[in-house]
Amino acid sequence: MKSLLSAKNESINLVVGAGFSGAVIAERIANALDEKVVIIDKNNYIGGLASDYMTRSGIRVNKFGHHVFHTDKKFIWDYVNSFSNFCPVSQKTFAVIDGIKVSIPVNISTLHILFPESLAKKMEYKLLNLFSYNSEVSVDELRKFNDTDLQFLADYISDKLVFPYSAKLWQDFMPEIERKQFPYAFIRISNDSRLYTTKYQGIPKKGYIDLMENMLKNHNIELCLNTDYNYMISKNFKRIFFTGSIDDCFNYKFGMLQYKSVKMQFENIENPAQERRLLVKYPQDFDFSAEHNFVTNDAGISAKEYWTDYIYGENERAFPVLNKQNCELYNKYFDYAKSFNKIYFFGRQGNFNTCSMADAVEQALNLFDNLYGNSSSNYMVDSVVDNCR
Numbered sequence: 220m221k222s223l224l225s226a227k228n229e230s231i232n233l234v235v236g237a238g239f240s241g242a243v244i245a246e247r248i249a250n251a252l253d254e255k256v257v258i259i260d261k262n263n264y265i266g267g268l269a270s271d272y273m274t275r276s277g278i279r280v281n282k283f284g285h286h287v288f289h290t291d292k293k294f295i296w297d298y299v300n301s302f303s304n305f306c307p308v309s310q311k312t313f314a315v316i317d318g319i320k321v322s323i324p325v326n327i328s329t330l331h332i333l334f335p336e337s338l339a340k341k342m343e344y345k346l347l348n349l350f351s352y353n354s355e356v357s358v359d360e361l362r363k364f365n366d367t368d369l370q371f372l373a374d375y376i377s378d379k380l381v382f383p384y385s386a387k388l389w390q391d392f393m394p395e396i397e398r399k400q401f402p403y404a405f406i407r408i409s410n411d412s413r414l415y416t417t418k419y420q421g422i423p424k425k426g427y428i429d430l431m432e433n434m435l436k437n438h439n440i441e442l443c444l445n446t447d448y449n450y451m452i453s454k455n456f457k458r459i460f461f462t463g464s465i466d467d468c469f470n471y472k473f474g475m476l477q478y479k480s481v482k483m484q485f486e487n488i489e490n491p492a493q494e495r496r497l498l499v500k501y502p503q504d505f506d507f508s509a510e511h512n513f514v515t516n517d518a519g520i521s522a523k524e525y526w527t528d529y530i531y532g533e534n535e536r537a538f539p540v541l542n543k544q545n546c547e548l549y550n551k552y553f554d555y556a557k558s559f560n561k562i563y564f565f566g567r568q569g570n571f572n573t574c575s576m577a578d579a580v581e582q583a584l585n586l587f588d589n590l591y592g593n594s595s596s597n598y599m600v601d602s603v604v605d606n607c608r
C-alpha cells in the first residue's frame with residue numbers, strides 16, 4: 220500500500236503520539252470525518268504510558284505499572300467499551316506503614332489496623348459524627364478542628380504516608396511542589412478500600428494495546444512507529460495534533476520543561492501469590508516506591524517501580540514537575556503556539572499536567588467536538604465495535 224506520506228500532505232492530519240490522547244483524536248478524524256490521518260510515535264510501540272504486553276507464560280504486564288481505566292462519565296465508558304470488552308476490576312492498593320500492610324487511601328478500617336482499638340474507635344466515632352458517610356476529608360480539613368485525636372490523625376497520615384511517598388517522587392523538587400500534587404492526603408469516611416470509587420472501572424480484556432489497535436483500525440489511518448516529530452517538521456499537514464511535550468515541538472526554543480520518569484524493574488515470581496493484581500506502596504522503606512504483581516494461576520511477574528529524573532532520549536516523561544518555573548515556561552510556549560495555525564496541544568504532556576486515561580480520552584473527544592462541532596454523547600463507532608468483539 221502506498222504510504223499516505225507520499226500523498227499531498229495538505230489533506231492529511233498529523234497526530235504526534237500514539238497514546239490514549241493521540242489514538243482517540245486519530246480515530247475520531249478517520250471514522251467520523253472520513254479524513255486521512257498519519258499517527259506517529261517515537262517509540263516502537265503504541266499505547267504510551269498505558270502500553271502493555273503479554274509474556275510467553277500468558278501474563279499481561281503493563282510497561283509502567285497497573286493501569287485501571289476509571290470514570291464516572293457514561294459517555295467515556297461507552298466510548299472505550301466500543302473498542303474492547305472490559306473486565307471489571309476493583310484495584311486495591313496497600314501501603315506498608317511502620318511495617319504494617321494497610322489498605323490506602325486511608326479509610327475507617329485502616330485505622331483499626333494501625334491503631335490500638337480504643338483509639339481507632341474514638342477516631343471512628345468522631346469522624347462519623349463530623350463528616351458525612353462516604354465523603355473524603357483532606358488532612359488539612361482535619362487539622363482545622365481543635366481536637367487532639369484528629370490533629371494526630373492528620374499528622375500521622377502526612378508524616379508516615381503522604382510526605383515520604385511524595386518525597387520519593389519529587390526528590391529535590393519537593394519544596395517547590397504544590398501540596399495538591401501529593402497523593403493520599405485524605406481519609407475516606409467509609410470502609411471502601413478500593414483505589415478508585417468511580418462508577419465505571421476496569422481493564423480491557425485483551426489489554427490496552429489491543430484496545431488502541433482497534434481504535435486505529437481504519438483505512439484512513441497510517442501508523443508510523445519509531446518516528447519522531449523532527450522527521451515531520453518540514454512537511455505541511457492539514458492539522459497537527461500534538462500529544463508530546465510542547466517544548467519538544469518547538470525544539471526547546473525557550474528551554475526544557477522538567478519531568479520525572481518512572482522505571483520498572485521486572486522479575487519472575489517463583490511462587491505466585493493468590494492476589495493477581497497486588498499493588499503495594501512503600502512510602503518509608505526501600506529505594507523503590509511500589510511493587511506491582513501481575514499473576515496468573517501458575518506464573519507471576521513482579522515489577523518494582525522506581526522514580527527517576529527524566530533524561531531526554533533515555534526514558535519517558537511520566538510526571539510533569541509542576542513548580543512555578545515550569546508552569547511559567549509552559550505558558551510561554553503556549554502563548555508562542557498561538558501564533559501557529561492549526562496545531563493543537565493536549566494530553567498529559569501536551570497540557571503539561573497529570574491526568575488519568577479517562578481524562579485523556581475526554582480531552583481528545585472535547586477537542587474534536589470543539590473543532591468539528593459533534594456532540595460528546597453520540598459517537599458513531601458501531602462499525603468498529605463489530606470488528607473487535
Ligand SMILES: Cc1cc2nc3c(=O)[nH]c(=O)nc-3n(C[C@H](O)[C@H](O)[C@H](O)COP(=O)(O)OP(=O)(O)OC[C@H]3O[C@@H](n4cnc5c(N)ncnc54)[C@H](O)[C@@H]3O)c2cc1C
Binds near residue numbers: 449577
Ligand atoms: C506509573 C503510572 C501509573 C498510572 N496509572 C494509571 C491508572 O491506573 N489509571 C489511569 O487512568 N491513569 C493512570 N496513569 C496515567 C495514564 O497513563 C496517562 O494519563 C495516559 O496514558 C496519558 O495518555 P496520553 O496519550 O496523554 O500520553 P502518553 O501516554 O504519554 O502518550 C504520549 C505519546 O507521545 C509520544 N511522543 C512524545 N513526543 C513525541 C515526538 N516528539 N514524536 C513522536 N512521538 C512522541 C510518546 O512516545 C507517547 O507514546 C498512570 C501514569 C503513570 C506514570
